[in-house]
Amino acid sequence: MKKELTCIICPMGCRLEADCETTENGALAIRSVTGNTCPRGERYARAELSYPERTVTSTVVLQGGRYRRLPVITSAPIPKDRIFDVMEEIRAVSVCAPVKIHDIIIENVCGLGVNIIASRSL
Amino acid sequence: MNTCDLVIIGGGSAGMAAAIGAYKSGIRDILILERDAEPGGILLQCIHNGFGLHTFGEELTGPSYAERFTGQINELGIRCVTGALVLHLRADKTLDYISPQTGYRQVKARAVILAMGCRERPRGAIGIPGTRPAGIWTAGTAQRYLNLDGIMPGRRVFILGSGDIGLIMARRMTLEGAQVLGVAELMPYSNGLQRNIKQCLEDFDIPLFLSHTVTDIRGQERLREIVLSRVDENRRPIPGTERSFAVDTLLLSVGLVPENYLSEEAGIVLHPRTRGPLVDEALQTTVPGIFACGNVLHVHDLVDFVSAEGTQAGESAARYLTDGFADSRSILAAPADRTIGYVLPQTVHPDRLDKPVEFKFRVADAYRNVTLQVLKDGQVYKEIRKRVLLPAEMEKLTLKKDDLLDVKQELAFRIAAGHIDAS
Structure with missing residues (x-):
């Protein structure tokens, strides 16, 4: 089967086509990638089709700071299909100022081995 | 009236970089006037990541990117008055501003950098x-x-x-x-x-x-x-x-417009397309000693380029304050036809260049597989193959002093269909 995707690595925005098949154990095997104009496009397509990940940024409630929200970010990309689970944990948190940039706000969010950290000092 | 070597209007990404650029070029008497409660500008609300790939080689959130600069401003001891609204700017480089901590103040600057950013339509x-x-x-x-x-x-x-x-x-x-x-x-x-x-x-x-x-x-x-x-x-x-x-x-989300009411009050000439000041290669406006950088000059796509432009404006203002600019002939830089939206800087002084000029431009339409042509006084001088050109993405082209010395009147840019072999 053919899968189409847009490369997001650089402004070229190459239209990629991956030739894939589903193996016996249900995993996706990628036979070839076309449409890319550099090797990064192929790497992106393979990662995106087998294990898509995203960095998530949001805010948590802040008490006693200049603003009522503190910006936070995942310390590493998380699986794309867990974004809303991570958001649910982020929404439940409230912290008190002062906070330093890179302070851990949630440890091991959703058991993913990734922390939610402050993205500024406040 | 208080005096100050360099007043920077706006403490966002452009203004902070300008202050640091001027400081590192030897200027110490610097005052940043920031309208909001803290420096950082629009970066503070841009909590997503993707900033800083060019400046720091990593992807940062807006607040993290801002903190790199506010940290330097604090370390260098550069003065920043927050909650400060500049009410007037005049061509003689006097400014009126108000802030809760200072009240109504007038200051006479020897040089001014405009870094007020832009507003949403x-x-x-x-x-x-x-x-x-x-x-x-x-x-x-x-x-x-x-x-x-x-x-x-x-x-x-x-x-x-x-x-x-x-x-x-x-x-x-x-x-x-x-x-x-x-x-x-x-x-x-x-x-x-x-x-x-x-x-x-x-x-x-x-x-x-x-x-x-x-x-x-x-x-x-x-x-x-x-x-x-x-x-x-x-x-x-x-x-x-x-x-x-x-x-x-x-x-x-229907467009951004540089915020230039202060520039206009000072009699600075604006460009009809960028809606920012006309500038030369030193980012000096049509009023000597007043410089412009960042989104008040032209709307950028990437904050990294705003910071780089701010640094350049700071260094230029420092040069103006220490050595001054010698009188020198100038040439124009402009679109050759309607394929190009704008070119910046709009004037260049070829004889007094001490480094290459980075021209920034935007195309007027989306193009694929075309040739960018640079013309000197109407003659094609340089051709560069471009795979994709989009109005949303600012393009850059650097030319050396030697490339510019023999231009008599105008350097022009245009997009030509297809590729023509350059000699």
Whole structure:
């Protein structure tokens, strides 16, 4: 089967086509990638089709700071299909100022081995 | 009246970089006037990541990127008055400002750097018909409410304009539990980065309506529904294509305009296309000793380029304050035809260059597999093959002093179809 995707690595925005098949154990095997104009496009397509990940940024409630929200970010990309689970944990948190940039706000969010950290000092 | 070597109006990404650039070039008497409660500018509400790839070689969030600069401002001991609104700027470089900590002040500067940034175009600028209910915001206003104040602007959202701020807000509102019914774009292509279309819309199955616009707004107290229409090639709504969306919120991401009312008061000449000051290669405006950088000069796509321009303005102002600029002939830099939107700087002094000139320009339309031509006094001098050129992406071209010395009047840029072999 053919899968189409847009490369997001650089402004070229190459239209990629991956030739894939589903193996016996249900995993996706990628036979070839076309449409890319550099090797990064192929790497992106393979990662995106087998294990898509995203960095998530949001805010948590802040008490006693200049603003009522503190910006936070995942310390590493998380699986794309867990974004809303991570958001649910982020929404439940409230912290008190002062906070330093890179302070851990949630440890091991959703058991993913990734922390939610402050993205500024406040 | 107080005096100051260098006053910088605006403590956002451009102003902070300018201050640091001037300091590192030996200027110590620097004053930053920042309107908001702290320096950082719009970066503080841009909590998504992707900033700093050029400047720091890593992807940072807006607040993290700002903190790198505020940290340096503090370390160097550069003065920054916050809550400071500049009321007047005159051609003699006197300024009036007010702030809670200083009251009304006048200051006479020896040099000024304009770093006031830009503003979003509001509903009135695009003239959408309909009622005037609550629930209509520019995307940046909604971003500030949500990311700094924790106020959710609405639950069922439509977004007009596919610039990056609109795309980023589509994702942000979705993550916070709102339903984003769609993003409409007047043009047949998006003005946002491809990666934002993918990560902000496609990841969340938010439809993008190209060649569409909002043609009616309905609701009394609060927005109730919007009407979306398809537009023809002349961007006029096509009757019979109307469809309505029941939403309580409409976010507008329909362009940014440099904020130049102070520049105009000082008699600085603005460029009709960039809507920022005309500048030379030192980023000096038409008023000697007043420099401009960042989004007040021309709207940028990447903050990294704003910072670089700020640094350059700071270094130039330092040179103006220490050595001054010798009188020298100048040439023009401009589009050769309508394929190019604008070129910056608009004037160059070839004889006094001490480093190469980085020309920045935007194309007027989307082009694929074309040739960028540089003309000296009407003669093609240089040709560069370009695979993709988009109006949403600023292009750069660096020319050396030797490239510019023999230009008599004008250096011009244009896009030619197909490739012509350059000698």
